Every structure is written in structure tokens, then in C-alpha cells.
Amino acid sequence: MVVNVWADGVLLGLKSQGGGYKIPRGGDFEYVSCPNYLEQLGWALMTLSWPGWRAELVPRPVSNHKWYVKKFGKDNPKNRKVVFFIFALEFLYLVMIMQRN
Numbered sequence: 001m002v003v004n005v006w007a008d009g010v011l012l013g014l015k016s017q018g019g020g021y022k023i024p025r026g027g028d029f030e031y032v033s034c035p036n037y038l039e040q041l042g043w044a045l046m047t048l049s050w051p052g053w054r055a056e057l058v059p060r061p062v063s064n065h066k067w068y069v070k071k072f073g074k075d076n077p078k079n080r081k082v083v084f085f086i087f088a089l090e091f092l093y094l095v096m097i098m099q100r101n
Helices: 002-016 035-047 050-057 059-075 085-100
Strands: none
Touching (some): 002 035
């Protein structure tokens, strides 16, 4: 929840500066386009919800990431990813284990 609150604060801070859209920087924004979706990852892990994973944790960050790339073009950080890939793999592994039991 801390990351979610922090990321939302960064986005609100950019909005309050005015002047149109800006690329968020710092913290987890250096690695992924939507670090505030880590809270949904926690929810998905707690509920072991494959439908929740597919509905919440992939489509929204993917569409947001595509928007950043389209809006900012070459100014968008090249090393920024859609989601933390390692978390995605860990979640899928946990779901597979739970479905076997």
C-alpha cells in the first residue's frame, strides 16, 4: 500500500504543477510505468485469483504503458517496463502450485 500511496502522490504532484502531461520519475517509476498497480498484485496473491490477475494486473498497466510510449515517444524512458516481470512469474508459479493441491 505504501508504494501505491507514494505513486499516486507523485502523479497528483505532477498534475498540480499544471502545464499538461509529464513523465513521472523516481522510485519505482524508473522501472515500470505503473508502480501503483503493485497493490493489486498483493490482492491477487492473497486471493490467488487468476481471473483477477488477468483482469486487473495486466490490461491496465499495458494500456497505460502504451499511452506513455505514444504520448512521449522518444522521451519515454526506454528501460521502463509494463510490470515487474519477476512478480508476474512468482504469481503464476504460486497459482500453479495451489491448483495442484
